[in-house]
Amino acid sequence: MNIGIVGLGLIGGSLGLKLQNLNHCVYGITNNSSNEEKAKKRNLANHVSCDFTILKKCSLIILALPIKDLINPQQELIKSIPSNAVITDVGSVKQPIIETWEKLHPLFIGSHPMAGTENRGVNSGFAELFDDAKWVITPTKNTEPYSTEVLSTIITSFNCEIYKTTPKEHDEAVALISHLPIFLGSCLIESVNTRENSSLLNTSKVLASTGFYDTSRVGGGNPSLGLDLAISNQKNILKSLKKLSNNINEIEKIIKQKDWDLLFQKLSRAEQIRKQFCD
């Protein structure tokens, strides 16, 4: 199959390597000539170019772009997509991307592979990124069964598990389990930064250990990603933050009132619930 990948960063580059291993012919698009050179050296695709017109040969096109570029796609990209190609994206928010692309192309279907690392850019992709990953697809009432079929065949050939849900439910779920940890982690980091007391700040830095490192890891991640998520999933993120702050107010009240039985119940329940999410 001739497959186009727009963007050869972590996800796009990994897709290029994996799809070539499976004997597809990959057409990869980069955003500038420096990345084009690097992508060629790494063999991320059979053909690498900054020129969108190479996509005209493709029967499947995967948009592996930042969310903001998926919501406001370049005219050159839109014009170069053949009308009979299946189009999908790999963005971590679905509703605004699907609203944009269903208007632009009849064979669009949204998707989201649950895989990633801390790294970005044309040097970060590797063929094994999707090993054992789940891959969400979000067909709507407007999606052609043919698009679902073509995409599902590719995902299955990666040995990934397909999980089907609605764009709405996808965005609500990622707001809770993926985006909320980012904003909450950034608030934790801000809370420990006691600039008004430099001696305490120094002691906190010395004593900080794995508990702080892990809880704050995604909160201290790439600020552009956090910003993109807030812009594209604003309503659901606000709902999650509201839930969280209600729960924090409640635990504050319990500790203030020294209701130790209730506190123990709550912490025990958290231990149990987490097991259901992490098993």
Place this chain on the structure above:
Amino acid sequence: MNIGIVGLGLIGGSLGLKLQNLNHCVYGITNNSSNEEKAKKRNLANHVSCDFTILKKCSLIILALPIKDLINPQQELIKSIPSNAVITDVGSVKQPIIETWEKLHPLFIGSHPMAGTENRGVNSGFAELFDDAKWVITPTKNTEPYSTEVLSTIITSFNCEIYKTTPKEHDEAVALISHLPIFLGSCLIESVNTRENSSLLNTSKVLASTGFYDTSRVGGGNPSLGLDLAISNQKNILKSLKKLSNNINEIEKIIKQKDWDLLFQKLSRAEQIRKQFCD
């Protein structure tokens, strides 16, 4: 040196193994005969007993007990401690323990090794637990220089780095960087548990990944530990929770008002601050 260890769990057991490696004679106390047998099999001490009177031979005694047992120590323990022995503890809160023990013994000095794993009990200790760890000591105006000297010699022989601070500052710092992540993590777990929408709950469980796992790890930990910390460090934990909820209210407001420049600044600052804590 004859050294007593009261409690042979993770910290006490590890101390027993390490101190024997350094050719000290270790007297270990367990809370029941079943643990006594297990500790003997694992050679956690040269002498293991449930009988506190074996401590009478010791010139240094390390209390490796849960916080609640340090704040309300058994009479048999107090009676068995020789008046010329140096006493320390390894509890993760310092003020209430020091208030208790400075009244009970003239040679007490508080301490807190910054080392741990997820495991507990008489089977969990290992000699390498303290490798490269920092060890906080919290002498007060009542502490005898002799106690500081004896404890410091032992810590230095472990190749641990000594960090000296006040009990007050220790407890404020651990409230922020160690205890706050626990309560905040438990609130995150409660927030994602959308029992009112079982379809969303299921999708969230499927999509939960490393971001959620890491951010919630200590929040889903041992509920008895969380309870002990809340009881013994209540005021400082409430102060940290108040800071956190103010920061969450602020980020909510920023996202609601779509002040994307300010949000980007805040997320960038969090990324920078975290590096200072984790390097």
